[in-house]
Amino acid sequence: MSNPPALGLRDFIAALPREGRWLLATVAIQLLGRGMTLPFTIIYLHEVRGFDLGLAGSLMGLIAIVGLVVTGPAGTLIDKYGARPVILGGLVCAIAGDIVLAFADTPILAAAALGLLGVQAGVSWPAANALVATVVEGELRQRYYGVNFALINLGIGVGGVIGGLFIDVSRPETFTYAFLGNAATFVLPALVLLGPLRHVHGRAARPAVDAPDATSSYAKILRRPEVMWLVAIGILLSTLGYGQIESGFPAYSRQIAEVSTRVVGFAFVVNCAVIVLAQFWVMNRVSGRRRTRVLVATAGIWGVAWVVFGSTGLVPGSVAAIVGVIAFQGLFFALGETLMQSVFPALTNDMAPDHLRGRYNAINSASFQTGAIIGPVLAGFLLEHGQSTVFIALMVVGCVGIVAASMRLERRITPAVNGLRPPLIPESAQANA
The missing domain is CATH 1.20.1250.20 (MFS general substrate transporter like domains)
Structure with a gap:
């Protein structure tokens, strides 16, 4: 590599x-x-x-x-x-x-x-x-x-x-x-x-009719094991991440951690700032590494973030709760987002044959939209019924699920799709070949 x-x-x-x-x-x-x-x-x-x-x-x-x-x-x-x-x-x-x-x-x-x-x-x-x-x-x-x-x-x-x-x-x-x-x-x-x-039309030439994957329906694509694992990861990432940003996070922050709306708003600002400032640092460090391992790192960071966030409910309305809310959204969660978005779209498009990129990206998008629907419903139901501890526990368990699915995906894709590049051959070696 x-x-x-x-x-x-x-x-x-x-x-x-x-x-x-x-x-x-x-x-x-x-x-x-x-x-x-x-x-x-x-x-x-x-x-x-x-x-x-x-x-x-x-x-x-x-x-x-x-x-x-x-x-x-x-x-x-x-x-x-x-x-x-x-x-x-x-x-x-x-x-x-x-x-x-x-x-x-x-x-x-x-x-x-x-x-x-x-x-x-x-x-x-x-x-x-x-x-x-x-x-x-x-x-x-x-x-x-x-x-x-x-x-x-x-x-x-x-x-x-x-x-x-x-x-x-x-x-x-x-x-x-x-x-x-x-x-x-x-x-x-x-x-x-x-x-x-x-x-620039963004349309790839179609292969010959008798070529592999010349025509593929959504059903055929989804029967591929690597695609199914990718979908599972996408749904989990969205359910635990974007599905909670405008639902579970503000609701838990206000009702359980008992911080002000100003704190919640400031946490969002810090989130955006960290993503913008950290992107090149992250981008240079994940290049050439296994994308599935980067997703594992995302899950690990988010798991810690949810534990920190959940602990704010033990000290509601305190300075510690304020720090925990901002740390969750602005530091841990933002860093995990930056890692994930650096590799997940590239993983999808390197996995897809050129002439099927539209369908593969649509499947990717649908998995995230599904999580964005599941997340608020799950958070609303649990928090409304006083199950804040169960809510945090499910978020942590979901992070473990991302790790497991990412490792299963790693065994189904080629090193090139996973972001690894072949080692450079020294010029002297090329000359002697």
């Missing part, structure tokens, strides 16, 4: 192909609007539009539900027509959804708007990952996914700060401006895809 040389930001950008630089340039701006609106959407529906809280919560759930429904068809369309037109379709839906939501004064209009945003959420992940895989190759691809994740968090973090300073319930028009601003942020990536990247 050979470890690639460490790269700084300038070296990384210089090494990217022109198309990769254009794609990366739009990421933070696109997520800036999401950061401005996502934390405040349910507040907008409830306090500005006057929908009761139960209805507002159900409407918010439409984003995940619609996203899960459209992911499968999106993967098929990516493989057939290319990732670029699918991304453009999603961007059009997002622009329309935000414009409608800015003026939605009835539940039907709000549902239509959030459904359109769900379409974009469902197609963007598999299509974007598939498009990146067609323009960035080799070791640079894994690094790209890591930097992309850091920029996503930078955009969301900065957008959240802007939204928090700008949006005011006593001035309903600020919500309208925020949603229209979010719509505007989707225009830039659309212009890039229609202009500088109009030649």
Whole structure:
């Protein structure tokens, strides 16, 4: 095995192909609007539009539900027509959804708007990952996914700060401006895809009809053991991670640890900051290493994080509880996220045949969306029934499950798919060969 040389930001950008630089340039701006609106959407529906809280919560759930429904068809369309037109379709839906939501004064209009945003959420992940895989190759691809994740968090973090300073319930028009601003942020990536990247379709040539895997349905792909283990890992990562960020974490922090909403908000800010600052350090250390072992490290860090977080319930309302909440979200969890996002998308795309990348990325996306649905339901049920200890214990057990599934996956994939590179052969040895 050979470890690639460490790269700084300038070296990384210089090494990217022109198309990769254009794609990366739009990421933070696109997520800036999401950061401005996502934390405040349910507040907008409830306090500005006057929908009761139960209805507002159900409407918010439409984003995940619609996203899960459209992911499968999106993967098929990516493989057939290319990732670029699918991304453009999603961007059009997002622009329309935000414009409608800015003026939605009835539940039907709000549902239509959030459904359109769900379409974009469902197609963007598999299509974007598939498009990146067609323009960035080799070791640079894994690094790209890591930097992309850091920029996503930078955009969301900065957008959240802007939204928090700008949006005011006593001035309903600020919500309208925020949603229209979010719509505007989707225009830039659309212009890039229609202009500088109009030649990049993101569609691989199909192999001969009699070639292995020339045609594969989702059922056939899912029967592959390595894919099933990948799906299991994705569901667990999302259930224990993203499925708890906006549900179990704030609920436990407020009800059990008894910290203020300001502490919860600050923990999110620290989370984004750690991800942005640590990404290159992490990226350079995981390059050339087994990706499954990096996922094991993620599970280990998250396991410790959940234990630390659970212990805050023993000292509610104290300084120790505040430190524990911030340490969970801002340090342990952020570091685990950074490790995971540095390797998981690359693992998926290196596993996938070129002409089936859309379907593989759709399966990956669906597994995370499934966990994002399971996580809040699980947290809500257990915490509502006073089972906070059981909740923390299940999170820790889930981390053990990630370790077991990652080791099973390691035995099913090749070293190259797992991120290992062949050793460099010295020039003297080549000359003597």
